[in-house]
Amino acid sequence: MTLPTALPMTRRGALAAALAAVAWRPAFAMADAGAGQAEALHVLDRFAFGPAPGELERVTRIGAGAWVDEQLHPERLALPAWLADQLATLRTPGQTQRELVQRYREAQREAREAKKAETAAPDGTKAPDPAAAERRRQAALVAYESGEQRLLQALHSPRQLQEVLVDFWFNHFNVFQGKGEDRVLVESYEREAIRPHVLGRFRAMLGATTKHPAMLFYLDNWLSVAPGFQPRRKAGLFGGGGAAKAGGLNENYARELMELHTLGVDGGYTQQDVTELARILTGWTMRPQQPARRRFVDAPEAPALARGDSIFVFDSARHDDGAKTWLGRRIAPDGQLEGELALDVLAKHPSTARHIAFKLARRFVADDPPPALVERLARCFLDTDGDLRAVVQALARSPEFADPAPTKFKTPYQYVLSAVRATGIVTTNVRPLMGQLAQLGQPLYGCQTPDGWHDTQADWLNPNAITQRVNFATALAAGKLPLQRVDDPDALAGNNGLKAMERQTDRAMNGSQPVEGSTPPVDAATLLATLGPAISDKTRRAVENTPPELRAALVLGSPDFMRR
Amino acid sequence: MQRRQVLKSAAGALAWTAVGRTAFAATGNATLPGNRRLVVVFLRGAVDGLSVVAPYTEGAYYQQRSTIALARPGQDGGLLDLDGHFGLNPNLAPLMPLWQSGKLAFVHASGSPDPTRSHFDAQDYMESGTPGRKGTPDGWLNRLLGAEPAAVAPAGGRASVTRGISVGATLPRIWAGPNPVANIANGKGATKPTPLDRPQVGQAFDALYAGDDALSKAYRESRQSRAEVNEAMSADVREQMAADNGAPLPNGFPDDAGRLAQLMRRDPNVQIAFLALGGWDTHVNQGGAKGQLANRLQPLGQGLAELATRLGPAFDDTTVLVLSEFGRTARQNGTGGTDHGHGNVMWALGGNIAGGKVYGRWPGVDASALHEGRDLAITTDFRQVLAGVCMNNLRLPDDRLATVFPGFDGAALNIARA
Numbered sequence: 001m002t003l004p005t006a007l008p009m010t011r012r013g014a015l016a017a018a019l020a021a022v023a024w025r026p027a028f029a030m031a032d033a034g035a036g037q038a039e040a041l042h043v044l045d046r047f048a049f050g051p052a053p054g055e056l057e058r059v060t061r062i063g064a065g066a067w068v069d070e071q072l073h074p075e076r077l078a079l080p081a082w083l084a085d086q087l088a089t090l091r092t093p094g095q096t097q098r099e100l101v102q103r104y105r106e107a108q109r110e111a112r113e114a115k116k117a118e119t120a121a122p123d124g125t126k127a128p129d130p131a132a133a134e135r136r137r138q139a140a141l142v143a144y145e146s147g148e149q150r151l152l153q154a155l156h157s158p159r160q161l162q163e164v165l166v167d168f169w170f171n172h173f174n175v176f177q178g179k180g181e182d183r184v185l186v187e188s189y190e191r192e193a194i195r196p197h198v199l200g201r202f203r204a205m206l207g208a209t210t211k212h213p214a215m216l217f218y219l220d221n222w223l224s225v226a227p228g229f230q231p232r233r234k235a236g237l238f239g240g241g242g243a244a245k246a247g248g249l250n251e252n253y254a255r256e257l258m259e260l261h262t263l264g265v266d267g268g269y270t271q272q273d274v275t276e277l278a279r280i281l282t283g284w285t286m287r288p289q290q291p292a293r294r295r296f297v298d299a300p301e302a303p304a305l306a307r308g309d310s311i312f313v314f315d316s317a318r319h320d321d322g323a324k325t326w327l328g329r330r331i332a333p334d335g336q337l338e339g340e341l342a343l344d345v346l347a348k349h350p351s352t353a354r355h356i357a358f359k360l361a362r363r364f365v366a367d368d369p370p371p372a373l374v375e376r377l378a379r380c381f382l383d384t385d386g387d388l389r390a391v392v393q394a395l396a397r398s399p400e401f402a403d404p405a406p407t408k409f410k411t412p413y414q415y416v417l418s419a420v421r422a423t424g425i426v427t428t429n430v431r432p433l434m435g436q437l438a439q440l441g442q443p444l445y446g447c448q449t450p451d452g453w454h455d456t457q458a459d460w461l462n463p464n465a466i467t468q469r470v471n472f473a474t475a476l477a478a479g480k481l482p483l484q485r486v487d488d489p490d491a492l493a494g495n496n497g498l499k500a501m502e503r504q505t506d507r508a509m510n511g512s513q514p515v516e517g518s519t520p521p522v523d524a525a526t527l528l529a530t531l532g533p534a535i536s537d538k539t540r541r542a543v544e545n546t547p548p549e550l551r552a553a554l555v556l557g558s559p560d561f562m563r564r
Numbered sequence: 565m566q567r568r569q570v571l572k573s574a575a576g577a578l579a580w581t582a583v584g585r586t587a588f589a590a591t592g593n594a595t596l597p598g599n600r601r602l603v604v605v606f607l608r609g610a611v612d613g614l615s616v617v618a619p620y621t622e623g624a625y626y627q628q629r630s631t632i633a634l635a636r637p638g639q640d641g642g643l644l645d646l647d648g649h650f651g652l653n654p655n656l657a658p659l660m661p662l663w664q665s666g667k668l669a670f671v672h673a674s675g676s677p678d679p680t681r682s683h684f685d686a687q688d689y690m691e692s693g694t695p696g697r698k699g700t701p702d703g704w705l706n707r708l709l710g711a712e713p714a715a716v717a718p719a720g721g722r723a724s725v726t727r728g729i730s731v732g733a734t735l736p737r738i739w740a741g742p743n744p745v746a747n748i749a750n751g752k753g754a755t756k757p758t759p760l761d762r763p764q765v766g767q768a769f770d771a772l773y774a775g776d777d778a779l780s781k782a783y784r785e786s787r788q789s790r791a792e793v794n795e796a797m798s799a800d801v802r803e804q805m806a807a808d809n810g811a812p813l814p815n816g817f818p819d820d821a822g823r824l825a826q827l828m829r830r831d832p833n834v835q836i837a838f839l840a841l842g843g844w845d846t847h848v849n850q851g852g853a854k855g856q857l858a859n860r861l862q863p864l865g866q867g868l869a870e871l872a873t874r875l876g877p878a879f880d881d882t883t884v885l886v887l888s889e890f891g892r893t894a895r896q897n898g899t900g901g902t903d904h905g906h907g908n909v910m911w912a913l914g915g916n917i918a919g920g921k922v923y924g925r926w927p928g929v930d931a932s933a934l935h936e937g938r939d940l941a942i943t944t945d946f947r948q949v950l951a952g953v954c955m956n957n958l959r960l961p962d963d964r965l966a967t968v969f970p971g972f973d974g975a976a977l978n979i980a981r982a
Contacts, residue, residue, distance in 0.1 A: 220847045220848050220899060220901075223848055223898075223899040224898065224899065225898060227898060229898075247898045247899070248897055248898015248899065249897060249898045250847055250848065250897050250898055250899045250901070250903070251897070251903050251904075252845075252847040252903065255681070255682075255904065259682050259684075265680075265682050265684070265685055271681060271936065274681075439733065439749065440733055441732065441733025441734045442733075448609075448842050448843065449608070449609070449683065449684075449842070449845075451683075451684050457778075458740060459734065460734065461778060461779065461782055462730075462734060462735040462745075462747050462782060463744075463745075463746055463747060463782045463783070463785040463786030463789060464733060464746075464747040464748065464749060464786055465733070465734070465782070466773075466779060466782045466783040466786055467758070467760055467783060467786040467787065467790070468733075468749075470759075470760055470769050470783070471758045471759045471760055474759040474760070474765055475759060506756065509758070509759060510756075510757055510758065510759065539772065542771055542772050545771075546768045546771075547764070547768075550764065550765065550768050553765070553768075554768055554769070554772060557769060557772075558772055559772070559773065559775075559777065559779040559780065562779060
């Protein structure tokens with residue numbers, strides 16, 4: 001494999017390791033070594049986004065179990081310097097919730113006013129306000145950087161299990177980037193409410209998602225108030241629309257909190273429980289306009305709150321102060337503590353344990369996970385008070401997980417990431433990947449509904465998916481994707497950013513001329529060494545019978561590589 | 565002659581004549597005879613049916629919805645009168661010509677008898693066609709595909725994979741099952757050139773996907789359907805269709821619907837098609853004649869009208885059904901929107917629909933008539949409508965109905981033109 005010369009040292013090191021692995025191959029002829037390699041591939045396929053060059057060799061050497069133990073403590077694994085540097089150039093992670101929301105609202109307000117002024121001027125010649133345009137571009141940039149930080153880390157962070165779990169838990173507590181303010185908030189949500197907790201306590205993640213403005217906004221709880229509540233200000237609650245002056249309940253979040261985030265749809269609750277939980281959570285809202293009043297600070301969520309970033313507030317004036325009966329228990333009026341109690345109850349509930357255990361087992365083991373495994377993981381969840389590190393560890397050590405057969409069909413996200421990782425291409429421009437994910441039906445942060453993306457072969461295997469993946473593999477292997485293009489970061493961040501990305505990718509994939517930022521063709525022999533037993537002998541024979549320039553495409557587009 | 569051959573084989577295989585219908589009415593148009601088609605449009609997220617077809621003569625409707633009710637016909641932003649009691653949302657004005665010509669009907673207060681207010685369970689039930697039963701492995705459109713005889717047996721008897729077409733990057737639950745279904749991408753992606761179109765690349769991958777496994781089968785279905793779509797949608801055809809039927813379409817649903825219609829018109833193999841459209845979960849500020857819901861309904865109405873127009877003569881043999889998993893609360897909630905409810909309205913368009921009529925027993929939206937005191941009640945099981953369309957519009961043999969809707973023993977609702 002030929003690599004561009006300007007690559008960071010770390011990648012050269014990895015390449016050297018990969019080449020060493022190729023030279024070493026005869027050593028794996030022994031049955032035990034073969035089994036070790038199969039185990040290594042298995043954990044890299046399930047707890048990482050597939051092997052990158054050199055990783056199969058390293059994990060085989062230290063043992064799959066030792067590698068998993070390493071991964072369970074991501075804080076001990078350092079990011080490569082070039083990745084840390086690249087992430088440090090992003091501007092969004094430095095911004096607080098308040099700054100993000102206020103700037104977004106400001107930009108929206110200006111856009112509305114500009115439109116109004118344009119309509120008012122008879123000849124429509126209102127001069128555009130450059131400052132307003134700049135703020136709108138900033139909002140678009142924030143949206144793009146969300147995907148950039150996610151994909152760069154998923155591709156290149158050595159903390160692979162953490163990245164896999166960030167995908168899993170973001171999806172579990174899904175919010176949609178296409179809905180209003182969530183356009184600028186998904187990165188903050190992932191950084192503050194998801195990422196710190198993926199190997200921590202479930203209750204902490206649950207509380208953090210409940211209070212994050214991205215969730216408060218997405219499932220409308222910030223607007224849900226005691227019936228008959230009158231807002232103090234004339235406009236504002238509805239962005240000045242004045243559509244509904246008398247406030248009232250909105251049960252959207254309460255329902256999904258039980259159905260999707262905790263108990264599960266068959267977890268044993270009624271419509272009455274939904275309504276009562278909605279009443280309990282009235283007053284859980286956000287206030288971007290002024291310093292947040294925080295009456296209660298949960299210890300587990302302290303990192304986000306300690307910086308003074310959180311714009312969550314409990315507004316007692318909006319809270320329904322009556323007594324509630326919820327899940328068979330009487331909830332006495334107690335302000336915010338009612339909701340905290342409800343989250344405690346939900347986090348400890350056996351239905352929640354089973355629901356989470358089932359989803360983890362389906363993600364990491366099989367589409368129809370063995371009931372005994374689900375039962376054991378649920379038990380572990382309850383026994384450890386929702387310690388997610390303990391649950392993942394139990395899963396990794398279970399006999400059900402040990403079966404190395406690649407039974408899971410990759411989601412588009414897993415397929416695209418694993419393909420790029422396998423090539424060893426150091427990606428600095430993720431736009432073509434975002435465009436590809438959208439075309440494959442899984443746009444990043446683009447799941448509109450709160451249930452998140454589904455996770456089985458039945459959901460993702462379809463005729464169009466296979467040929468679309470094959471087309472992507474062909475372009476990637478030929479080095480046609482501009483993955484190393486250096487853009488002015490603002491240039492493609494406009495409102496049509498994603499569409500522009502898709503067009504750019506289309507042109508790159510189908511054109512005959514190399515585009516700027518494209519990479520050298522992928523070398524098939526190196527690729528096969530990187531993937532080891534992931535590629536069957538049958539596919540290897542087909543690859544040998546193909547013209548050299550198509551061999552790497554065939555490997556990445558093979559049925560073998562669609563599974564993990 | 566092809567028509568006779570089809571009739572003969574269909575009659576032999578399926579005891580078609582025993583049903584006692586004239587299966588193949590001569591239509592004298594470009595499409596093949598007897599080729600009855602179905603297009604299902606699924607509105608995911610539960611569209612507010614009381615804002616689609618509203619009972620404007622009832623005071624309760626206006627009391628329950630103080631800021632989102634649609635004004636009576638004739639007023640500013642008012643409903644379009646349908647029958648003196650119901651009015652159509654003004655944003656669906658492009659559908660009024662179909663109503664006036666009797667090719668558009670509604671079935672109000674319809675839906676799934678299962679009481680769930682979970683979007684996901686309710687969609688699952690509506691797509692499996694078995695409310696309350698989660699274990700059903702397949703979807704009713706796939707079962708229908710298996711029960712329907714292929715209208716056209718291509719030379720050599722090879723079944724076309726484009727009998728069932730799904731628009732979108734994934735195949736939804738409604739298509740789950742053993743019968744092959746092709747899917748085409750949304751937007752222009754459906755017909756643009758790809759690396760696989762290059763012979764050398766295509767041949768290499770064809771060899772790799774020659775097996776009998778699920779992935780190989782999916783690969784081959786995609787390759788075959790792409791060839792068929794490319795043929796039906798070749799550049800000269802697209803040009804000609806555009807000239808016939810007007811300007812290029814805007815993006816989004818109207819574009820997808822228009823493209824699907826052209827494909828169906830050109831490719832008589834396509835018998836069943838499916839599209840889904842999201843964004844109907846209007847918990848906050850749904851608005852009335854203007855606003856969020858209005859902004860969703862406009863492209864829907866425009867797209868359905870495009871579908872009808874661009875199908876051309878094939879519209880005479882096509883039934884278009886619009887479904888959503890459940891309705892929304894009769895009362896507006898505390899945030900200018902509506903929460904998850906129960907009964908809804910189903911829409912049916914087509915040349916063989918006995919339209920210009922709102923079907924179904926109407927329970928009213930008076931507080932006392934509401935399901936659990938909050939939602940429009942259901943007086944028509946959605947399967948009654950689907951069964952009626954299968955039997956009377958698609959002319960599915962009676963004895964096949966049980967395979968499409970297992971466990972359903974309700975009466976089919978006939979909304980077909982006699």
